[in-house]
Amino acid sequence: MKQIIQDLKNGETILEEVPVPTIKSGHVLIRTHKTLVSLGTERMLVEFGKANFIQKARQQPDKVKMVLDKVKTDGLKPTMDAVFNKLNQPLPLGYCNVGEVVAIGKGVAEFKVGDRVASNGNHAEYVNIPKNLVAKIPDNVSYEEAAFTVIGSIGLQGIRLLNPTFGETIVVVGLGLIGLVTAELLLANGCNVIGFDYDDEKIKIAKEKGITAINPAEGTDQIKFVEIYTNGVGADGIIITASNKSNEIISQSANMCRKRGRIVLVGVIGLDISRADFYEKEISFQVSCSYGPGRYDEEYEQKGNDYPIGYVRWTEKRNFEAILNAISRGTLDVKPLITEKIPLGEYQKIYGDMKNSKSIASILEYNETEPPRSSVKISKKSFTNKKGVIGIIGSGNFTSSTILPNLRKIGADIKFIASSGGLTSTIMAKRYDIAKSTSDYKEILKDDEVDLVFVTTKHNMHAPMVLETLKAGKSVFVEKPLALTNSELDAIIEEYNNQNVTISVGFNRRFAPLAKKMKKLLGNDNTPINIIATMNAGFIPEDVWVHDMEVGGGRIIGEACHYIDLCTYFAGSKVKAICMNAMGKNPEENTDNASILLKYENGSNAVINYFANGSKAYSKERVEVYSQERTLIMDNWRKLKAYGFKGGNSSSKQDKGHYNQFDELILQQIRGNNPIIPFEEIVNTTKASFAAIDSLKNQEWVVIN
Structure with a gap:
């Protein structure tokens, strides 16, 4: 299928050939008939993409600070690699999609195949959309009219936040697509509506709809006009739908308001607010978030969990339905x-030239003629009689920033890369010369030439996909x-014992050059050692999926397992007991800031401090090892200080071991060597991470069987 994307690195807008997305649980797969181009929003994205690196930085000063902090801790090259990786990720354009349902995901009861629906899908021939972002189109509403559903909901949400009453005077600043729809909805609400815009064509359309529309370029003073229109009272409310970096709009809006007036921002403007403008009149100001509660x-x-209507009357989906109902009843006429x-x-x-476009609403029409395909061939590589042929399931940030660059350095043979949406896998396949992109990972499992599968999806999919891969x-x-x-874990162990294949887990730290040097200095005499490992992991907001125990497993199971494995590597032994404590009055609810104490079978002890409340300017990782009156201190995988050892000091660019890990993995697969990490150690580390959570809940040591 074809999809429009924006290349943020070179600024090109591209019509890309990608696989049809795979239907997900709680989603509906839609064959697109029409999409509406939101010129305001999409123009900003296109212009950002066309901007040079310096111009992009100026537009995002907060991101520049993050980059500078990362340079201090990780060095220049890793930081620039991360920045360019972000810019290399494609941006799908569009969010006003209408079409026909062609497939239903598990758990979806309110739609059926053949339904005509509106959604926030992209400009693509097929889109896979969560059910709470989809609404049925009434029979008397055309696809062209229904394409305004999401745009209309953005304006409607701004109105709901303003909460106008019948007879109030409301000013709409900016009569673009959203502004015109907003103004017409306000008229339907019984308001007196004034609109301002600098485009005569938009002024003409607004007047035809009964809106008092003014072009300030003709010499009209906006503030004085509103004052005269309201007999000196001022407007009851202002909805700003304009897109302009100037601070003048917010100042003018405040001056147009009556005492205790309200201002709602729907567009994007300069927000250097003058206290005096708002103070004397006690004006309220609010920013509207997209198309309603739930966004x-x-x-x-x-996950498809709706808000009870008795508590949240208007969700984003119910706003969609309200707009479609208004079009159906004729109270909102979008055809003009x-x-x-x-x-x-x-x-x-x-x-091609959005900057100078005078269009109000542009409709893209779809006439798909080719049958939908779940895979796209990128190159004609041959993999006959080769070993170590790779298929990658998952094309997220870690795959693009770390896995693929290292596999390319090694010269690995990659036949497939899969993503559920098909877009990111296609972009990566082209960038890294991978033979096929697919949206159906099962094609990888069925392929006879692929003998090594990488699973890099969300954490809750790891075990099921590992089991499927082993069974294949x-x-x-x-x-x-x-x-x-x-x-x-038990199911994986059972299947692993029935197969003549290997399992490797991404515990890359043990493969880092500094880790290998530390291990060599410590020797293999099984002497007990003491380890203190600190991860200055950084804050992650609570609503990020990693914190969801059913999806991400939390940060101890999902991330700190790295350091359990690293301590096991240094100790040369397996964990036999574990105890964890966390910060706060209810520590079991906050595993972001925790200390883990490990006892090893050979008598070694380890403490892992996993903290999310430290400064980003400080080193992210630090390991101290104490053994036989000697000490090793590793700082952020860049420096190693050795006390009591000869020739132990080292410094280099940051290297966390990914290259070595993948190099050894592929050689092992080709030559049939022993697994790069003993499976019993992988199992022990995994059990230890589970035991850490149990220890925290029960406030006691947990013995690992």
Whole structure:
């Protein structure tokens, strides 16, 4: 299928050929008939993409500070690699999609195949959308009209926040697409509506709809006009739908308001607010978030958990339905807003010169003729009679920033890369010369030439996909963690014992050059050692999926397992007991800031401090090892200080062991050597991470069987 994307690195807008997305649980798969181009929002994205590196930095000063902090701790090259990796990730354009349901995911009861629906899907021939972001189109509403659903909901949410009453005077600043829809909805609400814009064509349309529309370029003073119009009272409320970096708009809006007036920002403007403008009149100001309650809430959007209507009357989905109902009843007429209708293949007529476009609403029309495909061939590579042929499931940030660059350095043979949406895997396949991109990972498991599968998905998918890979008779490398529960781990152990394949987990730290040097200095005489390992892991907001125990497993199981494995590597022994304590009055609810104490079978002790409340300017990782009146101190995988050892001091660029790990893994797969990490150590580390959580809950030491 074809999809429009924005390349943030070179600024090109591209019509990309990608696999059709795979239907997910709680989602509906939609074949697109029309999409609406939101010129305001999409123009900003396109112009950002076309900006040079310095211009991009100026637009995001907060990101610049993050980059500078990372340079201090990780060095220049790793930081620049991370920055350019972000810029290399494609940005799908569009969020106003209408089409026909062609497949239903598990748990979806309110839709059926054949339903006509509106959603926030991208400009793509097929989109896979969560059910709470999809609404049925009434029979008397055309696809072209329904394409305004999401745009209309953005304006409607701004109105709901303003809470206008019948007879109030409301000013709409900016009569673009959202502004015109907002103004018409306000009229339907019984308000007196004034609109300001500098485009005569938009002024004309607004007047035809009954809006008092003014072009300030003709010499009208906006503040004085509102004052005269309201007999000196001022406007009851202002909705700003304009896009302009100037601070003048917010100042003018405050001066147009009556005492205790309200201002709601829907657009994007300069926000250097003058206290005096707001103070004397006690004006309230609020920013509207997209198209309603539920936006960016993982529980609502991705998991499909609706808010009870008695507590949240208007969610984003119910706003969608309200807009469609208004179009159906004729209280919202969007047809006059359509400026042009363009076939998808001629998309550059819209995107070629958006900066100078006078269009209000551009409709993209879809006429898919080829049957949908779940994979796309990128190159004609041959893998006949080769070993170590790789298929990668998952194309997220870690895959693009770390796995693929290292595999390319090694010269690995990669036949497949999979992503559920098909877009990111296609972009990566082209960048790294991978033979095929697919949205159906099962194609990898069925392929006879692939003998090594990488699993780099969200944590809750690791164990099920590892099991599927083992049953397919293929070796597997899975990013940590291996599993989230003991039952998952038991199932993997049982299947592993029935197969002649290997399991590797992404415990890359033990492969780092400095870790290898430390191990060599310590020797292999099994003498007990003391280890203090500190991870200045950094804060992650509570709503990020890593914290969800069912999806991410939390940061101890999901991330600190790295350091349990590293301590095991240095100790040369397995963990036999573990105790964990965490910060706060209810520590079991906060595993972000925890200390883990490990007892090893050979008498070694280790303390892992996993903290999320430290400064980003400080080193992210530090390891101290004490043995036989000697000490090793490793700082952030860049420096090693050795006390009591000869020739132990080292310094180099940051290297966390990924290259060595993958190099050894592929050689092992080709030559049939022993696993790069003994499976019993992988199992022990995984059990130890589970035991740490049990210890915290029960406030006691936990013995590992």
